[in-house]
Amino acid sequence: MNVPDSRNVICTVDVVLLCLKAGSLHVALLRRDHNPYAGVLALPGGFVRPELDQNTSDAAVRMLREKAGLESPYLEQLATFSGQARDPRGWSVSIAYYALVPPDLLDLTAQPDVTLVPVDVPRALPFDHREIIAAAVERVRSKSTYSSLPVYLCGERFTLPQLQTVYESLLGESLNKVSFRRKMDELDILEPIQGEMETGRANRPAQYYRLKAGYRDQLSLCNRGLSSS
């Protein structure tokens, strides 16, 4: 019950940065600078820095900025992973977050250390990062069945057929067009961008949509895993 015991716990934050690439979900991995596992691909993460971070959510934002050079429009706490075995440095706690970004936000040429890896291809990873990624993917897929989460994987504007494709990639099944549109209509979070249509292809142009104002930059609303829906 004494504080010194507790001070032997290493406190870190890891971020599962997800985006769609070639129609399938990918996670961003970085080559580690330091030991343990220096040079090995792993989740962006690091120690919580009390002098820099107001809370762990701030720390996650900082990781994204420092390591991947971006500000994610969607960031949510996932879960906390802990134990003796997960980090060779000792008993540790990792508060894991997951972020969803549109492909164009992730400039891979400017961030040569970032590698995108398909989430469905099993791969050995340091620490328990494989488990953390699996948990994030399950969370995203599960939320996709009943929420608007996948819109954060699209860019600022998108057509409904594009969005439907995103849902279908995540859920791994094709969806009914009419039902999908009805559902999006009910959710009441999208608005057509007047006059902006997707042209250039040999068919009727599709209307561009965007998130309604209140739903852009969800980040501020979900600081401590308290976000709803």
Next chain:
Amino acid sequence: MNVPDSRNVICTVDVVLLCLKAGSLHVALLRRDHNPYAGVLALPGGFVRPELDQNTSDAAVRMLREKAGLESPYLEQLATFSGQARDPRGWSVSIAYYALVPPDLLDLTAQPDVTLVPVDVPRALPFDHREIIAAAVERVRSKSTYSSLPVYLCGERFTLPQLQTVYESLLGESLNKVSFRRKMDELDILEPIQGEMETGRANRPAQYYRLKAGYRDQLSLCNRGLSSS
């Protein structure tokens, strides 16, 4: 980015122990032994002890045993709360869990320090425990709309009308009897206890049910916030 920084973080676990009393959801609070807030009612919790706990889930189980004297049949990670301000001792992280127990498991006479407080009555609490409780209650209510979670608030055996009352207490609305029974039937997690009926009242006796074998003691399945549905 150095370890010593991170070691200034205080790492604790708090448990939101919920049960039904007089038809409404209550949370178990304990009078604190030590400073800060000695003598004040707060959530059962304490420092993670690396030498005792394999992980934070173990720590939560330990808190429940040490402070409330019980083994909860349902325990799940809720979220992690963190920051400079929440604990006067310094920058801290609290990995919060919530437990659901049937009323008869919580022997208040054997645990005189435990107080049951209605969750819907606002009350000042130390740290950010009010927020933590609110998050737990929201999680439970939200999960009750689509899952079997509320069965863990019943005892080992219960009738369907009893269970429906539990759902109704949590959701704050009355449910359709036929739909409720259909739903329970679909979930396929309950089995009638052959020959056991609730008698003693002046009406047709109700069949007693229990969780099917695989669903009892959910604890082992949800160690790291990875449990589904």
Next chain:
DNA sequence: ACAATAGTGTCTCTTAGACAATATCGA
């Protein structure tokens, strides 16, 4: 004009809720 895909109207089938009939107890 034609191929291609966007967007919409409508029909059907599945599912959820309302209602009501039957069952079984204690008094």
Next chain:
DNA sequence: TCGATATTGTCTAAGAGACACTATTGT
């Protein structure tokens, strides 16, 4: 037998998916 509540059957309304039709582009 009566009042009470459990349990079950059936009807109806609401929602989801299938299908098909119209709209609008580039070629």
